[in-house]
Amino acid sequence: MKIKKIILAFAASAMLAGGCTSLDMDPVSDITDLNYWKTPEQFDSFVFGLHSRFRSHSWNMFLLGEARSDVFGGIPFGGEATQGMERFPYNTLNAENPGINGFGDLYQNINQMNLFISRTLHTDVLTESARNYYLGQVYGLRAYYMYQLYRSWGDAVFTEEPSLGFEVGKLAKAATPAAEIFEQVKKDIESSLSYFGSDYTIKEKKSLWSKAATLMLKADVYLWSAHRDGGEGAARMAKNALVDIQNNTSRNNLDLMDTFQGVFAYDNKGNKEIIFTIHNELFEYNLWNGNNDLFPQADYLGKFYNADGTLINTSVENNFGIMRLMVKLENFRKFLPGDTRRDVTLKDVYNKVENGKLELVGLYPHKYWGVMNGSTRVRCDDYPVYRYSDLLLMLAEAEVLLGEDPAAEINQVRQRAFGDAYDASTVGFPNQEVDKDPADAVLQERLFEFMLEGKRWYDLRRFGDSYVLDYTPAESARLLWPVNQGALTNNPLLKQTVGY
């Protein structure tokens, strides 16, 4: 085309006037695909990126793990609009109100893990040991993520292929049956363990995934199997995984903290009780991405009373939010006298009724107490995923399943919880009322220990569906979560969860 040539000649002359001849520009503030995966530092940064994104999913994971359980269900005492959050504890989720959309965004990290694994398997940039440690971490993380999908939606799409480009029209993909997802979780766990080999180090104030974390996950997964299939083998696998951690880590690095409160202290992150935690930090990241649905409004709180009848001082009780989901009042009353976990976990709020009598009206978390930034309290405590008491109680759970005596583990936890008030003859196993059924004892101990750590719903589910139906208003056909309409539109081969 002649005209094009003439035009181009002019374009070229203008270009010369501009003093530059190239349309190939390199980005300054981003790295392109061409330049990534070239140095060990890039692999390292990617692993931090995976954990950083894990952290951004922590609120969704909290909701998946606890919101539908019997922990919640109180009417928020702030009188706030609950904006549909009441559907979690009421278990009135349906296709129109799925509570969580887009599978909690979990795939946005799974895909990154797939990419990391595919690149790391074929790189020669890394040393053998670094490469194996990374793969151990990322297979473990992927197993953890897939386990969430398995427990929440059952069937789920699974692929090991990272998204490197998209061909529109060929993107629909059917879900893999739940049983296969579960097998995949187990497979990833084994891959993780074999890559870790004998490396039990836990890095970065225990805020990075480690072999111990994979073993904790393994115990959880096999306990799930054991409760369902009644298999002694599975319970044994779980127990072995936990004992493996105990045997290969020093009690100096991994043990119960002396006090329950100490576990969550802002200035003692990565303490000896932690196995794996989500790292939060002032000016870096707030707990649950700053979500404040569990906390009361400042001015409102100031009109209520402490247990001793004094007006609440909001410059002391300065952890505020807009409460949309409240812990059930009876959960506060369930703790036995002397159990330090009650006041570490919850703050009780009272209203004064006739004759100055106090009436318990509100509860909000005290577990994540945060730190002051100037005059404002900021919730930026770590969010523990696995800690040593979880190890002990899962060990107890495995022992119960194996018909062994769980007393040692349970009592270790109780002893720390009651501290000086511990009296083995009254609160020690098997002397509490609940201890008649050791499974109930473990389950209740886990409620007290892990309330607000995103575990209760999953615990009930692990112990068995009958536990879920006993403790919550959930319907048996709706123990999994519904899929939002948008997700079904985006992937026409996807089907609504059975029961919705």
Add this chain to the structure above:
Amino acid sequence: MKRALFLIVCLCFSINMMAQTKTITGVVADAAGEPIIGASVLEVGTTNGTITDVDGNFTIQASVGAKLDVSYIGYKTQQIVVGAPNTYKVILKEDAEMLDEVVVTGYGMSQKRSLMTNSISKLDDKVLQNAAMSNAAQSLQGTVSGLRVTNTSGKPGSSPNIVLRGGASINKNLEGPLVVVDGIVRSMDDINPSDIESIQVLKDAASTAIYGARANNGVILVTTRKGVEGRTQITYKFKGGINFAREGYKYLDAGDYLYYQRLGWQRTNGGSSMENQKGFGVNSGVDLAFMTDTNKHLLNEGWQSMTDPADPGNTLIFRNHAGELHDLTFRNAAFTQDHYLSLSGGNDKGTFSSSLGYYSEDGQIISTNYKRVNGTINGSYKLLPVLTVNAGGSFSWSKMPDLWTYDLKSPWNGETGEYELFYRTMSMFPTWNPWNDDGSPAAGWSNQDGNPYYWKDKLTRSTTNRKTSFNIGFALEILPQQLFLNGNSSMYYTDHQFELFEKKYQQIGQAPNTNRNASQTNTKVFQQQHALTLEYKKGFSGHNINAMVGGEYFDYQYQNLEARVSGAPTDDIPTLNAGTNRTYTTSTKTGYRILSGFARVNYDYNYRYMVSLVARYDGISKLSDNRWGFFPGISAGWNVHEEAFFKDSKFSEVVSLIKPRISYGLNGNVNGIGNFDVYGKYGSVGAYDGNLGYLNTGVVNSKLRWEKSHTFELGLDLGFFNNRVHMIMDYYNRTTSDLLTDVNLPEYTGFPSFKTNLGTISNRGFELEAKVNLLTRKDWSWDVTANTSFVKNIVKKLPFNGNVNNRQGGEQVWDPKSNSLVWLGGIQEGKSLGDIIAYKQVRILRDWDDVRNHAGDFLDEVANLYGPDKAAEYAGKPGWKPIEPGDVLWDDKNGDHIINSYDRQVVGNIYPKWTGGFSTTLNYKNWSLYGRFDYAVGHTIYNDLKARILGQYNGSFNLITDVRDSWSETNTETGIPKFYWADQNAKKNITRSNNGTTNLNNNNSSFYEKGDYLCLREVTLSYKFPKDLINKVFLTDASVYVTGQNLFYITGYDGTSPEPVMDIQANGRGGIDNGRYPTPRTVLFGLQLSF
């Protein structure tokens, strides 16, 4: 005039011509006899010339037989032949015919309207003359056909939203036209309207193709004032005015507020905890208590009492503060001033112009303000007879304090909180005293729920913009009058600065906040453009050719630096040096380049047949595999009225102009692509325990290409009665294919969406511009202009995704016609965009009989409500409530007696169908009355503010007076449901499935209102002082005027502004009115003096 000519002719013939120079004097005047100052008198073929003085007199040496051209801008040039007399009187006729309007077509070229084959609209310059505008783009509202201009905010300095022909996009914010100011690509923000000579809008693809890959959404060409040869002028303009606030809703006084709130709380929650409720509980720190003997005396101090509606045994005592915050917040009478000084002049060697402007406008809301300083300088000089150079520069500085209503928890999110002022602050409970005992303003509960007088001083935010442009160019005449080489280089530099500082403050019930956050963001953009063009003009035996070929290089560099600190020990230093914690620092750099070549050929034969060809070839760094695009355009026209057969026909007596036009062209757009998107990105996802994490934030997408618009257009220019009626009509069909469309991805891919070139959208529309001279008498004239545009968008093609119509998003509802479930809304092939889907309110259930008869066995799955027949099964179940009188009877579309999402229906569309405006100018002697109106018809607005208030989503805020008409046992025939505290927690009669959050779809249908409006945008009465009067004080021009702006809207819409809400994606709030800063009513006084 005739007499003068006669004189000349007579003299020419009666006296022998002698080739000898003599002194000629003369006077030049206009048709009214007013002398013309600065008219140029030039002997043809020589450089001998002069200009007229203040009395219109001139003196020149010329020989008998010499021809003198007498010219003045805006008048037709007259030629006189020097004869025997030594004095001449020349009357110049005004050259105001629209036909000879000169239209700029880009890259230094222009064309007469009569020869034009394209669709280019020119802004009536009256629009810019009188009104005070903080943003020059406001002038385009309702004045140019094909442009939909909507005010997004009445805050001074805000830029309106501009969309050409309905926009070419499926799922992103509609982009505005490319704005080119004197050849520089930039925005219209911060340009002084007084500096503007003309604004034109290139609409059809055959004209915009010269701007190629960026012209998809049209091109706005702005030309600023330049010096004119032979005319020296000093002009001073002043405008001063007052802005009056536009009233919003009326709110309840404290007594009514307490009545509804306490009753509403009881209805929703029973009696518990009521007294701790903000605003209407006696323990909530407001002027409210149960009456006792000890506080009874307050009744003598302005307090009032009432029976507690929740418990008739109690008496409440309270003080009414209704309206106090409203009066504090609105500055009813805010001032605007605009000063403008310009100097210009020139001779045969060069021209010069410069200007200085200062503009200041106070907003209706206290502390909002816009200040702007502009300076320009332009000059050209003839270095050699064949070489002219020109250079110019402009500078602007503007500053806007931002509102204090940002979210305090995340003050970094930019300007999100404007609407909160109009929702939250305006509806603060009337039981609260916004003043402390010592007379100082009270903080209240937050920056949004408190006294603005407190917060505006505590939370300071401001935006400053500096924009500088510089250009230098040359014009070389290679062949006289035929071949020209032009070069132009420009540099454009903008500096945007955002500063924030939060002083110590204390909210009710909290410890003082001494964080003292401070932040500063600086964004710099440096842009250079270099263009070279070769132009050729030739006319021979009726053929006229004008051709141009050129090239351009465009380079854009962006950098941004942001830092935040906290912990300054005092309020004294707002800058970052005082902070003790460095909490956040970031900087980014990015940029792109475009390389282009272009050409244009205009041809006509005897002014009858016209053809124009345009082409551009663009390459851009943002793309990789498909980097280059070719954009051609062709157009043709036929001046039928110039044909002999037409002139001879009877039609010509009535029809004076008839010109059919046809055009076809191709444009591009690449704005939807990030600078480095195609390469696949690895970007930061934040630090983790102090270690920066990277992830793959974008996948490789190298196949992306320009999106392309094909436009086919038919036009017709018509003139009647000697062009006293002049009309321009256009029909267009624009198909934009390869649309840069975000495809929602299945979740498993790990990315929410992906950009593709896989959509096609078609816009068809009709535009009409008309100018009518209704009356011309000796002292009278009356002109009317009007324009209107109609547009319809249809999605033609979408990326295949396996859904019916390849639908993305949308809502599944029951279709009674087909007796099946169908998908509405979202984006679907064959459907238009912008439909709103909601639950249809049939009426309010009057009484129990009505409930039993019409909703007896209803199950409302949206709100978890059950009809009386279902009570046995549902009563007492957690989360379930009964349907009662006063609740809404919903349209059960599918008749299954279950109200769920399938029962929704389309209740409107967010886009207007028709937009336009009209103006009228009535002149009587030296008086002129000008009026300008604009309108938009066909759009629906979701009145979220009203829904939010009547639904009491917040819990404590005051209610608008409409609540008095809500259902009660004694008011059963009404459209407003029974009032409950927090509708989203009660019956969801209003919010439905949104649970009180702000969303376009899925609310009660009765809160969707037609936004049709007609606005009186401007009315001006001006007076021009007679020349003989002002000449005595050495003035050449003097006029005064009074202007009213935005005086009223005629509309059925209930909120403050019926203008469509067009920020489709900014907050996902397209079509939603959740509180808007209304445009003020303004009254201006203006003065213009020229020396």
